[in-house]
Amino acid sequence: MKTIKLLLAFAILSFGFSSCKKTETNTTEDQQVSPSETARIVTSYIKDKNASLNFSRVSSGFDVDDLLNYDFCFTFVYPITLSYNNGTTVVVNNSAELLQVAQGMTQNLYINGIYFPFDVQMADGSIQTVNNETEFSTVIHSCDTDNDGSPNYQDTDDDNDGISDDTEDLNGNGYCGDDDTDGDGVPNYQDTDDDGDGIDTTDEDLNHDGDPTNDDSDGDGVPNCQDQDDDNDGVPTADEDHDHNGNVADDDSDGDGTPDYLDTDSDNDGIDDGNDSDADGDGTDDDQENDHNGNDD
Numbered sequence: 001m002k003t004i005k006l007l008l009a010f011a012i013l014s015f016g017f018s019s020c021k022k023t024e025t026n027t028t029e030d031q032q033v034s035p036s037e038t039a040r041i042v043t044s045y046i047k048d049k050n051a052s053l054n055f056s057r058v059s060s061g062f063d064v065d066d067l068l069n070y071d072f073c074f075t076f077v078y079p080i081t082l083s084y085n086n087g088t089t090v091v092v093n094n095s096a097e098l099l100q101v102a103q104g105m106t107q108n109l110y111i112n113g114i115y116f117p118f119d120v121q122m123a124d125g126s127i128q129t130v131n132n133e134t135e136f137s138t139v140i141h142s143c144d145t146d147n148d149g150s151p152n153y154q155d156t157d158d159d160n161d162g163i164s165d166d167t168e169d170l171n172g173n174g175y176c177g178d179d180d181t182d183g184d185g186v187p188n189y190q191d192t193d194d195d196g197d198g199i200d201t202t203d204e205d206l207n208h209d210g211d212p213t214n215d216d217s218d219g220d221g222v223p224n225c226q227d228q229d230d231d232n233d234g235v236p237t238a239d240e241d242h243d244h245n246g247n248v249a250d251d252d253s254d255g256d257g258t259p260d261y262l263d264t265d266s267d268n269d270g271i272d273d274g275n276d277s278d279a280d281g282d283g284t285d286d287d288q289e290n291d292h293n294g295n296d297d
Contacts, residue, residue, distance in 0.1 A: 031115040033083045038136040039114040042072065043082070045153055046102035049175070064095040064102075070177045070187065071153045073143030074120040077127065083113035145190050158190050161201035162212050163225070165189040170226070181226050194225050197237035198248045199261070201225045217262050230261050233273035237261040 046064055065075040076092075082101060083089045086109060092098050105111060117131045120139065130136045141151045146160035156164050168189040169176040176189040182196030194201050204224040205212040212225040218232035230237045240261040241248045251260045254268035266273050 031081070031117065033081070033089065033113050033115050034133060035112060036114045036133050036136060037112070038133060038140060039082060040110060040112045041140065041153075042068070043098075043102045043105060043111040045071070046099060047105055050099065050103060064099045066177055067175075069123055070190065071143070072140045073123040073152070074128075074139055077119035077121055080118050081115035082111045083115070085110055085112045089115075152190075159192050159201075161192055161194070161225075162205055162210055163188075163194075163201065167213060168194070182228070188226075195228050195237075197228050197230070197261075198241055198246065199224075199230075199237065203249065204230075218264075231264050231273075233264045233266075234275070235273050240266070 046067065049067060068075050075095075076098070078095075079091050079093045081089055081091050090101055092101060101111065114136070116133075116136075117129050119127055119129050122128055122139075123143075128139070130139060140153065143152045144150065144155070145152055145158045146155070148155065148160055152158050156166070158165055165176050168179055168187070170179040170181070170188065177187050179188045180186065180191070181188055181194045182191070184191065184196055188194040192200050192202070201212050204215055206215045206217070206224070213223045215224045216222065216227070217224055217230050218227070220227065220232055224230045228236050228238070237248060240251055240259075242251045242253065242260065248261045249259050252258065252263075253260055253266040254263070256263070256268060260266040260273075264272050
């Protein structure tokens with residue numbers, strides 16, 4: 001009897017161990033490594049960007065996830081498992097480790113696979129599960145800020161404002177993702193109105209040569225597309241939308257053919273707008289009227 005009890009106990013323990021082992025196997029089988037050209041594109045892009053700039057030189061707080069978010073419109077939800085072309089795998093727990101993996105790639109050893117499925121956080125904050133290579137490729141190729149058919153990572157002018165992305169690297173640190181003239185949280189290279197003055201960057205190309213960076217109405221050395229006071233009259237360009245219709249370019253108080261935001265004397269009274277006040281107390285600034293004292297000037 002004692003022998004039978006021992007055998008029964010051993011059988012129960014064996015079944016328990018067997019059940020645990022099977023559960024672990026099923027969990028692993030939920031993910032499968034697959035060849036992924038997209039994984040190679042992403043890691044190679046990180047490697048190339050790191051070669052052209054040193055992330056340590058970029059403004060505080062920038063990391064690889066910022067690069068992914070700007071140029072691919074997603075960030076990984078870590079951990080992820082990547083595979084090399086020699087069949088080995090590596091678990092990546094954060095963006096710093098992803099940078100290390102990318103830096104370590106060579107011509108003979110590189111990432112060419114990933115374990116599916118995995119989650120990504122899209123630029124809008126939503127979480128999306130990527131189940132296969134087709135879905136992964138769709139994620140990066142649908143990241144097209146200006147909808148010109150060229151995904152951001154292949155587009156030299158992401159916002160199609162006539163200024164190349166490299167030129168929008170105003171601080172000269174080798175990366176344009178941390179240059180934001182108007183401080184609206186959108187970097188200039190993805191912002192259709194870089195200085196936030198109500199005039200699209202493309203519309204600040206006054207000489208129509210296709211380059212908004214060589215138009216400087218007030219000669220202050222700052223191109224209009226980055227200048228929040230284009231005519232340097234002391235009145236911010238955005239505040240010269242006197243009819244409040246959202247279009248600064250159609251306000252011409254003195255009817256001289258020059259919109260107020262480019263006119264240093266909007267009411268043509270001989271006094272620069274920055275020095276004008278409400279002389280007649282009618283509630284309308286003098287730079288918007290010709291009648292300061294109740295009589296025409």
